[in-house]
Amino acid sequence: MINLVVATGSNPYISQLSAWSLAGWSAVALYDCNSKPALDLGIPRRPIGQRILRNRNRALAAALLRLHSMVDPVLGGQSRAIMAAAIPKGRFQLEPSCNGSTSSWDTPECVGIKAAEETYKWMQAAGWNYDGARSRQYNKSPFTDYTGLTPKNTPWDLKYPCSWQPLHETDGRGKVWIQSHLVPYAPNVSTFFVGEEDASRPLDFWKCDNATVYKEQVDEVIATSAALDDRMKMIAETFGPQPFTLQTMLKLRDAKKWALLDLMAFGLVNVIQIDLQISVILRNKIKYSSVRPASAVRYLYGTKNITAYARGVGKATYPAKDWLPYVGTYNEGEFPSGAVCWCTVLNEWITAWQGGDDKHNPPISWTYGKGCSLREPFTWPTKDTTFSASSAKEFIALCKDARVWGGSHFRVAVEAGQQACTGVVANVWDRIKALYPRLGGKKC
Template identity: 30%
Template sequence: MFEPNGVALDIFGDKETSDARRRCQPTTEEDRAIFDLHLSVSVSYAISYIGWKHMPYCSEQIAAEAEALGVPMSLVDVGEGDPEPSTDTPWGLAKAYIDEVWAFLMENDGWNADGRLGGREVNLTPFTGDFVFSDSAGSTWDGYEPKNSPYKRCMHCRRRNHEKIEFSSTERWQPLMESNGLGYVNSQVHVTPHIGVTGRFFGFNTAEDEEAWGARTLDRPPYQDRYDEAAREVLEASTVAAYDPAKLFAISLFDNKFNSLPPLKIVYFFDRGDLSLMDFLELSVKSQLAIYNSVLLAWREKVRHDAPRPASVIRNELGDELVDAYAGPDIGIQTIKASEWEPYIRTMPHSEYPSGSSCICEGFASALRLWAGNDTIDPPIGFPPPEFGGPILEFSSWTEVSQMCGDSRVWAGLHFEEAVPAGAELCGGDEIAVSIASSIDALTAGDESAAVFKRDVGELVLRPL
């Protein structure tokens, strides 16, 4: 345990393990230097190890974050057959905790990470929502099936005016067709539709806080009664963005939250200049838990409302009407058929309402505001850095970060305008940040009743749609 007060508990709230692994309680300047060195090595190894072993699909993003902290991924290179490092070493301690946390999450987070939820034993598909699971209260998840087909000729689709159509349920999500440009065309499958129902929340200080968070809901999308107008608003927003370098950069920056939120946090951390590595760890854990719980809340509402993306509405509702709109890379704004319009970037394979980005970024912003004690970013953060031709964007508050994160999804053509404030409302307020902070602070103070991850998690209880 790297915490100088001598009583802090690990993330499981396990006093026995924490005491056994505790070291380097600094009482002198020399002890403090040793403590700081061990802490630095442990954190550096942990960041690199996560990207190398447990999240190889995010290794590029983690490597960039690690490099920003002066931690090359090569730090964790090991030879074949090398012995397991002892927890007496800072790198061995880091590895042990990362492995324990990861194993706990894979088994208990309710995301079906190993493909075994529902009882399947072989030929497993990790993270699939195609399973049936019931809890003891009788609540059941029995899979997700889109109400619309992605195909032009659809034998099982409903008829409208005696013609079979693929977009028959205009208030429901439609899988889109995607191509690699080389003849391989496939239909989208809704990504992890189950996690809002089966996923476990983590990090809340009390069961009441967790229950209140999980009970948050949104009314139906207000624009479903005016899709024609809402579709034209998306076309207009994406057309305006084509002439605005700042908006185009924001679309790219916030498309991948791993490429935007952690770098913003790191720049803020280093610009402050008065923070320790322990401060960075605390900030990272609190903000990541806010993001995680926001994802689950947003996903439940996405699947519950099951709303279509702008691409489906524009193509099917406006059809071959000629519109002035974004016509593709290096083409810009042209007069095109609405049915041929595409967003700036890929439309992700999940339903539209609310905006997951605005929900996630608002959860992140609330954690940063509470931790810092205010909303101000001083000095303001400019992106990209000057060495990369910037800044194009400048943020002077976490509210600005959250707002632009959400708005960029409308500029890109991925969301209707009202989905963004809906996502921010769903994950808004400081309740989640306060509860998570109380939980972490209790662990730091040695409270054995506190734990971010409780080893005795109990039954997986569903949150029905």
């Protein structure tokens, strides 16, 4: 997932996760006795006879299909083709008649389409540059920068050793490119749930200009790189910002036997996570524009030999200038860790969802078969590997270690990522309960 995000540059994935969640929840909420859409759709709550799973599924599918079509016509076309081929005739309307009349809302697809359209309007107004119009009038390209953000360092020279350097990337098959910033206009984007006080939390930058501190941070990354084993590698592969959140949601759905409405309500956590990524996380990442380990290791040791992980080999001794982190490096400044923010929010959300219980019962676990690594397929892990978290504390600790073990973050950044996002869920929880009153104990 990190490789995909890095490869796409200023990417739709970040915004789309929020949009999918908003549109999806809004599409199904009216098919419940007291749930409320996240956005005002201007549609009456659906009658009791319409509140069935099939209608919720149709509304949800229509919302996502329309959102795909508006934001990414290529993806929309592919999604439409899949729907057309997979669904028996008459079970889903690809071309519903949605004229805004009272009777049109009896068609679930029309409810879903309205949810998608209102979500699109909100995301555009929030500053996401869905259509590229904020960048230019002609030859527009979606999601492109409109701030003119320019890194201090070039991809070829780390003149400023504390500052972010766009990296040369490769897919390992001959394609090579240079990173562009993930979401350079993030400070201009409005949040949906998160208030300005949480969005603007101040963070103190680490003493990067202190040579001793700089070396300590770099040396920890190198040491853990050299120590990588099956378990550490699989943990590092798992805990980037995604897909562990979506994986965890599906694991919880299976364990807790959630209905569709529960799953879509739980999915609103994605909106809070994206709110924090484009506010407190990316505001600070852009403010400090801090160096990544991939650049710092090469800068500090250059042609000197280090002992560290070598792809496809394991531990080896070679010049530091040739070092690569085990996982991909996001195309943005290093401090604070966005991934650890994701972990923190997810686990505080689960705790709130469980009425304050921070234990994971059953434990949330991951198992990788022998040779099933995405980074080194058929080679690692050398045996079936399982790890788990039985509490929020354990889950967050795994996430923090993973980002250092994978070589994507320094230890100071993962601590700052947790600090930046701790307590935010509690501050928005009343708004969430208002949308899904069952969380407060209200029943139909």
